[in-house]
Each structure stands twice: as C-alpha cells, then as structure tokens.
Amino acid sequence: DAGITQSPRHKVTETGTPVTLRCHQTENHRYMYWYRQDPGHGLRLIHYSYGVKDTDKGEVSDGYSVSRSKTEDFLLTLESATSSQTSVYFCAISLTGTYEQYFGPGTRLTVT
Amino acid sequence: QQQVKQSPQSLIVQKGGIPIINCAYENTAFDYFPWYQQFPGKGPALLIAIRPDVSEKKEGRFTISFNKSAKQFSLHIMDSQPGDSATYFCAASAGRGGSEKLVFGKGTKLTVNP
Numbered sequence: 001d002a003g004i005t006q007s008p009r010h011k012v013t014e015t016g017t018p019v020t021l022r023c024h025q026t027e028n029h030r031y032m033y034w035y036r037q038d039p040g041h042g043l044r045l046i047h048y049s050y051g052v053k054d055t056d057k058g059e060v061s062d063g064y065s066v067s068r069s070k071t072e073d074f075l076l077t078l079e080s081a082t083s084s085q086t087s088v089y090f091c092a093i094s095l096t097g098t099y100e101q102y103f104g105p106g107t108r109l110t111v112t
Numbered sequence: 113q114q115q116v117k118q119s120p121q122s123l124i125v126q127k128g129g130i131p132i133i134n135c136a137y138e139n140t141a142f143d144y145f146p147w148y149q150q151f152p153g154k155g156p157a158l159l160i161a162i163r164p165d166v167s168e169k170k171e172g173r174f175t176i177s178f179n180k181s182a183k184q185f186s187l188h189i190m191d192s193q194p195g196d197s198a199t200y201f202c203a204a205s206a207g208r209g210g211s212e213k214l215v216f217g218k219g220t221k222l223t224v225n226p
C-alpha cells in the first residue's frame with residue numbers, strides 16, 4: 001500500500017457542511033494526488049501536489065480545495081458539501097523519477 | 113472529453129479462458145500506459161505498465177499489447193482464475209517521471225467463473 005493511509009475511511013455528512021479528508025504517507029514521496037471514483041466514470045483527478053505548499057488543479061477541481069503543509073500529509077477539503085460529491089475518494093503517491101502511482105485504501109463519503 | 117476509451121464494460125469468462133480488455137487513446141503525447149486491478153472495497157493496484165517503445169510486455173499471466181499506430185493497447189490475462197475477478201482500469205499519462213496526471217478509462221468488470 002506504499003505506506004498510504006486515509007482518514008476517515010467512511011463518512012456521512014449533510015449538504016452544506018465542510019468536510020476534510022486526510023491522506024498520510026510515511027515514505028517521504030514528493031508527489032501526491034486526490035482522485036474521486038464514481039460508477040461509470042472511472043477515476044478522475046481532483047488536485048495534485050508536487051511538493052510542500054505546491055498544488056495544482058486536476059480535471060474535476062470545482063468545489064474542492066487542497067493543502068499540503070507537510071510532506072507526509074495532503075488534505076482535501078469540501079468547503080460546502082453537495083450531494084454530487086458523494087463518491088469514493090482515493091489518495092495516491094508517485095515515486096520520484098518514475099511514472100508509477102500507488103493508491104491508498106479510499107474514503108467513502110456520503111453527502112445527504 | 114474522454115481521452116481513454118475502454119471496452120468492454122463487463123466481461124465474463126470461464127476459468128482458463130483468456131479475457132482481453134481494450135483501450136484506445138487520442139492524445140499522441142501519452143507515453144505511459146498502466147493497467148490497474150481493483151477488488152471491491154480496495155484501492156486500485158498497479159498491475160502492469162508499458163511505454164510506447166515496445167509492442168508487448170508480459171508479467172506472469174498478464175500481457176499488455178501496444179499498437180502505437182492505431183493508438184490502442186490491450187490487457188490479456190492468460191489462464192484466468194476466479195481470483196482474477198475484479199475491475200480493471202487502463203490509464204495513460206504524458207509527462208516527466210514523478211508529476212504524472214493519469215487519465216483513466218471507465219473500467220471493465222471481469223468475472224471468471226469456476
């Protein structure tokens with residue numbers, strides 16, 4: 001699992017509430033990613049980070065923000081959750097100098 | 113705009129059969145093509161990957177065939193087993209090592225019957 005943990009693993013929240021998901025890695029990888037997975041859509045990139053305080057948008061970034069104040073933690077925030085953000089969220093890391101990406105176990109988020 | 117098209121959506125084979133999953137891409141800048149395997153409730157796991165300078169790569173029972181001129185690549189699973197039942201995703205990226213933004217196909221649910 002490339003030393004990746006995600007928390008929480010499951011969360012149910014109400015529309016309009018803020019939500020923060022955490023991705024933690026133990027192996028000092030520079031690059032980290034947040035994806036969402038929805039039936040019929042595969043995995044889609046939300047945001048990614050190429051270093052502390054260095055982040056950029058992915059394909060489906062609207063409604064999401066990220067922060068990376070330490071190498072080991074990459075946070076995904078939904079400022080005001082909507083039902084369309086009900087999904088499974090995966091964090092990934094890539095090994096510096098390679099193309100390989102490894103995924104965490106995922107967080108299942110339900111917005112009611 | 114879907115940059116990687118994957119087919120079929122689902123596939124059922126008997127044990128020992130050779131399921132084939134196909135992907136097509138449009139962006140000629142893509143230079144890395146991985147396949148991921150995902151079991152229910154788990155994260156995707158990197159299975160095998162290929163670069164466009166080779167036409168085929170084998171790892172155990174898994175083979176990627178790559179056709180650069182047709183902009184297509186496929187995954188073959190030899191001697192498939194019930195334990196191979198999972199969802200498979202192809203992906204593609206273009207970039208220098210370490211900052212890849214993977215674009216995924218929509219996935220193929222494979223069922224291998226005993």
